[in-house]
Each structure stands twice: as structure tokens, then as C-alpha cells.
Amino acid sequence: MNEAAVGIDIGSSKVCTIIGELNKNSQLQIMGVGTAECRGYRKGIIVDIDNTSRAITNSVEQAERMSGMEVKSAYISMPGGLASLVKNRGVIAIPRDEKEITNDDVKRVLASAAAENIPVDMEVIGVIPLQFIVDGYENIKDPVGMMGLRLEVEANIITAPLSAVQNLVKSIERCNIDVLGIVIQPIADAEALLTKDEKDLGIALIDVGSEITNISVFTNGQLSFTKLIPIGGAHITNDISIGLKIPVSEAEKLKRQYGCALVSMIKTVEDISVNIQGTNSAKIVSNKVLTDIIEARVQEIYYLVGRELEQSGFKKLATCGAVLSGGGLSFINGAAEAGASLLGMPVRIGSPKYIGVASPVYSTATGMVKHILSSKSGVSKNYSGDEQESASVSRTRKQSLGKSNSVIGRIKEFFEEFF
Ligand SMILES: Nc1ncnc2c1ncn2[C@@H]1O[C@H](COP(=O)(O)OP(=O)(O)OP(=O)(O)O)[C@@H](O)[C@H]1O
Ligand SMILES: [Mg+2]
Incomplete structure (x- = not known):
């Protein structure tokens, strides 16, 4: 059975749930789509948890019916403009007995960058490495396999207000769905709508929703600016x-x-x-x-x-x-x-080019699913040496995720998996 992923995009006008799988050619296949009107989320902030949870349940049930699958865990979106990008540096020593830099070293150096200068009321939800530096040599995109004694990274750390993250997570967990991670909207939109060349050369993304407009810019292949x-x-x-x-x-x-x-x-x-x-x-x-x-x-x-x-x-x-x-x-x-x-x-x-979701209102949820699946299949960089998170849907009955750690902890694991 192919591994499926579930993305839930909560917007000011609607909640959209998309279930997707990669087919044998590693292309995204949309299995289920659900949308439900939502009045509990205003300008990127939950204002009514009950209303939001009802809309989530409604949209998830539609996607379940369409796909014949049962959702037990999902990834959720957050407006990019609510998040802040903080440029940090991290540095670690490479153990002398190691022959070459490993995935684990990269995870450690990213974690060290994410630990610096983060205000207590903000939560780290992602890390975007801009360049690695090995023994003083700059502009390294992928240090894994290189020899060196000192590994540094310059990275954009994505942070979001802690209370906004907690309320978002709470409204999903009320529906008995576990949150596996947060994908910020511009990263999801970009996955669904932009080509690699456009991201490398520089392009702006303007997501005009119901109550918010999120502006972001990608340069050198990375998210460089986001504002709401x-x-x-x-x-x-x-x-x-x-x-x-x-x-x-x-x-x-x-x-x-x-x-x-x-x-x-x-x-x-x-x-x-x-x-x-x-x-x-x-x-x-x-x-x-x-x-x-x-x-x-x-x-x-x-x-x-x-x-x-x-x-x-x-x-x-x-x-x-x-x-x-x-x-x-x-x-x-x-x-x-x-x-x-x-x-x-x-x-x-921009509109996703997949059957069943070819509309600009599905860009974020589609891009989330694509981002998650392509990262897991190794299409994009995955530095995790760990086992991947368990599949988030079951075709039969609900199972427990088997992971008891906190949601915030899981979100941290999630971003480590992705970069
Ligand atoms: N067919 C249509 N013609 C014109 N406008 C439309 C159409 N369908 C949706 N809209 C408008 O799109 C907006 C909702 O867009 P979208 O679904 O992207 O927002 P959202 O993600 O729920 O909200 P936000 O991103 O602001 O939190 C609404 O203002 C609605 O009036
Ligand atoms: Mg939106």
C-alpha cells in the first residue's frame, strides 16, 4: 500500500482537507478532497475553537468518504505572514572518529541554529538552511559526505506565536486527529504552483484569501520573505x-x-x-x-x-x-x-495541475500534501536518519499513532525530517 498524506488548510472562509498518495511514477495522486465553511478562524488566528473543529470534522469526513480512507493524523497549514523568518547561525564540531559529515551532523547543526535567539513566546516550526560552511569554506549546499572538523550553517528559522500554534493544534486534536507537523502556506503554495527555475531566479507569490493576503518571495530556491x-x-x-x-x-x-x-x-x-x-x-x-x-x-x-x-x-x-x-x-x-x-x-x-483540485483555493492543501510526500520519498532533501512518521490514514479503522510525545515536540521532529 502506498503511503498517503493528509493536509488540512484552515482558512478564514473554509477548511480544506486533501488526502494524496504518490503513484508508482512518484507523481501526486489526489485521493480525497473535502471543504467546509469555517467562521472560527479570522486573519490567521483561531477565534472560535468549536466552530473551527466542526468545520475540520466536516471537511475531513468528506475527504474520507471520497477516498475510502480514515484520517487519524494530518499536517496543518499556517499563514506565512504570521510566521517570522529569523536568520541564525549554528555551529558544531564533527567528531574526530567520523570519516565524513553525516545526516545526523546536519540535524545537529540545524537544531543548534534553531536554538539561538528565539523569544519565549515564539515556537520554531521550520528551518530553511541557506548555506553550510565546512572548515571555513562557504556556500556549500549539501555537506553530507564531505570531510571536515567544523560544520556551520546559516539558516532562516521559521517561528510562529506559541499561542497561535497551540490553538490551531487544539482545534485539530478536538477532532481526534493528531497533528504531525505545520507547513507554512507559502512553502505549500510554492510546492503546488512554482517551478524550481522560478524559485531559483526569484518570484513573488501573492495568496489573496478571504480575509488575508499573504505575500512571499522566493530567491535562490528558498523562501526569503513573507508578510501578511x-x-x-x-x-x-x-x-x-x-x-x-x-x-x-x-x-x-x-x-x-x-x-x-x-x-x-x-x-x-x-x-x-x-x-x-x-x-x-x-x-x-x-x-x-x-x-x-x-x-x-x-x-x-x-x-x-x-x-x-x-x-x-x-x-x-x-x-x-x-x-x-x-x-x-x-x-x-x-x-x-x-x-x-x-x-x-x-x-x-496559479492553480494546482492535478485532477480534482485544479483551483486556486486548493493550492495550499495540495502543496502541503505534495511537500510532505515528496520529502518522504527522497525527491527533496531529507536529512532524517530515523524511521519516517507513520502513515496518516488507514483504509480500515482508526489506529493509535503510537507516539506519545507532545505535539510541539513532534513539530520539531517534523522540521528536522524536512531539512
Ligand atoms: N468563483 C469565485 N469567484 C469569485 N470569488 C470567489 C470564488 N470562489 C471563491 N471566491 C472568493 O475567494 C475567497 C476565499 O478564498 P480562499 O479559499 O483562498 O480563502 P481562505 O483560505 O478561506 O481564507 P484566508 O486565506 O484569508 O484565511 C472569498 O473571498 C470568496 O469570495
Ligand atoms: Mg487561504
């Missing part, structure tokens, strides 16, 4: 609701059916009839007025994205332009064109 702005697709819906004086539910329908980001794309001005639920009356609105409202908010989102990219100094490093993901803007006609002209760089819409 508290604005997303729900703000567009609210603007329509207020601007046209119609209920939010009708505004959402209007946006999905007629949403356009550029007034210049409107060829003919037309009237749209909006049925107001609960009454017999209909309201007539113009497609141009609707587009005026959407365009103003789209411009604001891109203005804020552009400002973050400029101020951080990463805009000029995104030589391949930007990829737009998440449901907040991707479905709106002309959103990529508006982005290209407002950001002054090529913008394309």
Missing part, C-alpha cells in the same frame, strides 16, 4: 454589499458571476437584476458600477502588495514576476492584468 496584510476577497464582497445596498450573500453571488477587476474591460454597460431573498423585489444594478467598486478594492490590494515588496527590497529580486493564488482575486476577470499593470511585473494565476 489583513485584506482579502471578503472585503470586495463587503464593498459590493455596502456600495449597492444589497445583502452580503447577494453581493457574493454577484461577485462570483460578474466580478471584473478593470472598468476598461467592460465593453457594454448592462443592467443586472439582483433578487433580494425573502422579498419579492429585485434590484437593478449596473455592471459598470459593480466593476467600479471591485476595481477600487483590487487597486488597494495591489498597492499594499507593491508597497510591501518595494519596502522589503525584494521586488527587484522577483525577476520572474508574481503568481496569484487563493480565491480572493484569482476568479475575478482581469485580476492578473490589473496586477501586472499596478505592480509593473508579469502576473499569472
